[in-house]
Amino acid sequence: MSKTITLYGHGPTANPVKVAIILEELGLPYEVKAPADIKAEPFISLNPNGRLPAIEDPNTGFNLFESGAIIEYLIRKYDTDAKLQYTTEPENFLTQSWLHFQMSGQGPYFGQLAWFKVFHKEQLPSAIERYGNEVKRVTGVIDAHLKKQKTKYLIGDKLTYADLAFVPWFNALGFILPEFDWKKETPEFAAWFEGLLSRQSVQTVLAKPEFQRQMKH
Template sequence: MSHGKQFTLFTHKGGPNGWKVAIVLEELGLTYESIYLDFQKGDHKAPEHTKHNPNGRIPTIIDHKNNDFTLWESDAIIEYIVQKYDTEKKISAATEEDRFRQLQWLFFQASGQGPYFGQAAWFSFFHPEKIASAQERYKNEVQRVLGVLESVLSQQEWLVGGRCTVSDLSFIPWNDFALNGLLEGVDIAEKFPSVSKWHAKMAERPTVQKVHATQAELKKS
């Protein structure tokens, strides 16, 4: 594997968590090579990957400019990247208090948004049986999480520090799912207007557009 780029990012074409990391790397202009693991072939559980990530999931990074430092769990990766490389605080908290608020939202994204949105997607699109009660439960949880975000974003433009940070950016890939068919029959723009406006502003960022373009190209292949 060539180490011409600073990071190796083990990820997946469709898995939202890897795209969170890609957005942050793009925002900071850090170079990386994406290795797209094929879940159907079990690449994520193969020894070539589990030697780096014993959990056998994505994403995993290797920082070749830091003694091949290896890390997994997407929001831990994001926190590492900004603490080490966002020295100008372009997309991360500038004060100690805001750093803890940033962690608060990263934890909420990891424990609230990701699992519930993921289960909603699984039971809606991938589970071999259609279980209405499971679909309803997790779609309700998606709306609960969006409601938490709405309650805050209706009062302020961004989650932390009055500007866009990783606290906000970490929500983009799973929100893409919610805004594109996960909540069939729910008018998200009407029910969660502040969330919709917030997401749209982030989607306009050149880095996010670049990542979305890469995702679209990969879907064609």
């Protein structure tokens, strides 16, 4: 029996939610903790960048930060039955490609839109327009890919960690861009995303008290 992994995160922050979904899918015991101060010790030694998430894994003694790196670690160490990954090439590398697109293409643009549209002290229409358009573009990339490939998931008909990594920020669409009718404008994406939302792992994580402030679609 694995020892309990500590995941550092809190409510509306998407990246800890992303990691929690993978932990749920793999059936690993974990607890969610909110650090008192992400810019001070002891947390700053876990993540020198002072951001969430980070994990402490007592099974290996490893402390890691950056959500994408944490997911790759969890898959390599604990997905021994290849539940969420391919062991064939090029599929295994394509899965990594989609994860990196999520980290570089989805997360930053969605986060910037949330900041400038909701949290920034002054309205900057040009910034809101730019990042709103990027949110639509990223959603459209997945919609077009699924339509072209005619597959259930991003890589064939097998669910992978890459599919699941997109869930938390897409779950915020209704919060950051309520005027975007993604069900109508991107139907292939909508079918894929709603299928992911229906998974027990996703429902369990989004219902956790620690993540109750997670933005809903």
